[in-house]
Amino acid sequence: MKILTLASRNIFRNWQRSLVTTAAMAFGCGIMIIYSTLISGLLEGAERQAVVMSTADIQIHAQGYRDDPDLYNTIANTDFVLANIPEQKYHAAPRRYAYGLVASESNSSGVQLRGLDLISEPKVTKIHQQIMTGDWLSQDEPYGVVIGKKLARVLGVDIGDELIFLGSSADGSMANEILRVRGILKTISSSIDSSGVFIRDSVLIEMLVLSDNAHEIAVIRNDKNVDLDAAREEISIIAGSNETLDWRELMPVIARFLETSQSQTFIMLLFTYIAVASVILNAMLMSVFERIHEFGVMKALGVTPIQSFLLVYSETIIQTVVACILGLIMGWFSSRYLEIHGIDMSSLAGSINFGGVALDPVWRASINQADLFNPVIFLFAIALIAVLYPAIKVARIKALDAIHHQ
Secondary structure, X not given: OOHXXXXXXXXXXXXXXXXXXXXXXXXXXXXXHHHHHHHHHXXXXXXXXXXXXXXXXXXXXXXXXXXXXXXXXXXXXXXXXXXXXXXXXXXXXXXXXXEEEXXXXXXXXXXEEEEEOOOOHHXXXXXXXXXXXXXXXXXXXXXXXEEOHHHHHHHOOOOOOEEEEEEEOOOOOEEEEEEEEEEEXXXXXXXXXXXXXXXXXXXXXXXXXXXXXXXXXXXXXXXXXXXXXXXXXXXXXXXXOOEEEEHHHHOHHHHHHHHOXXXXXXXXXXHHHHHHHHHHHHHHXXXXXXXXXXXXXXXXOOOOHHHHHHHHHHHHHHHHHHHHHHHHHHHHHHHHHHHHOOEEOOOOOOOEEEOOEEEOOEEOOOOOHHHHHHHHHHHHHHHHHHOHHXXXXXXXXXHHHHHOOO
């Protein structure tokens, strides 16, 4: 018996039901591909904002600094640590922090000054690429600063406006300086957005009479395939008694979310395909019960139970293959469009924060092989399970009972 030929004829014989069943499977597969790529895009965006835009892979601090960011609590032997971090594996950048008050003509606000090295910082983070208006820090303008978007709104300042900084110097004197707004950042994180003021580290050292030691050293891997735990262990040996933490320890909420993302996607796949399985089961049961007499005649003519079983399975497999192809086409094209254009969420929320990190308001998909083919594999598995009962029922049916079935 030519099982595939007969299965194809059975599918086209009742094409309306076959079309509805195939369309339901294709739609479920396509939707899950789109969902998976959107979740991947969200996760990549969250990690990118957390690591590439600010935190870096690993940070070194003096013991206790994160709990109490004291001006005097700096990393011992900063130059030694920086010199011994292997450049072929990592990029490192020192950072210095200070707190104070800035005032404009109309308002004032508490801020965190972040002193950055203009040569090493761009190798570690891409924050210099996140300028909304104006320009990044420059050697040509020592007292030019870049500030957060919300801080600029609170102070009522724009590019070229002056700010007066007031704070305490390391030698106990009062520090005051006139700064000029050189650039305004896009939303990166809640803390940067509302209180971040970026300035050249050499200027900050001079303003606040700081030591040559940094408050923080940010390190990033040149090769992202290098294990993060192994990298942290290597850096911690170089850092000595200083505290060495990777970004997962610094941002546990986002790290936990990324770790559980696969489970969340699996749960969505399961619930979606349970609904698809009910459609498959219902369609195949209807097909079987409509053809009870036909199956009885076939068995009387010598068709074996295994052939009857394979016939029902073949009908489902053909429909599933067509559904997977249609689902892949639908899912890929939709995901590709969302990867390029994204979904603009700014109308629903001006800025989206998660775990202290501001996400891009344009939600983009990210296409990878697993997101395309996992829903397809899952659909095949669910379809084969759903059709098991109708196929067994056909295989076990007795020819005489089936022929006389009303």
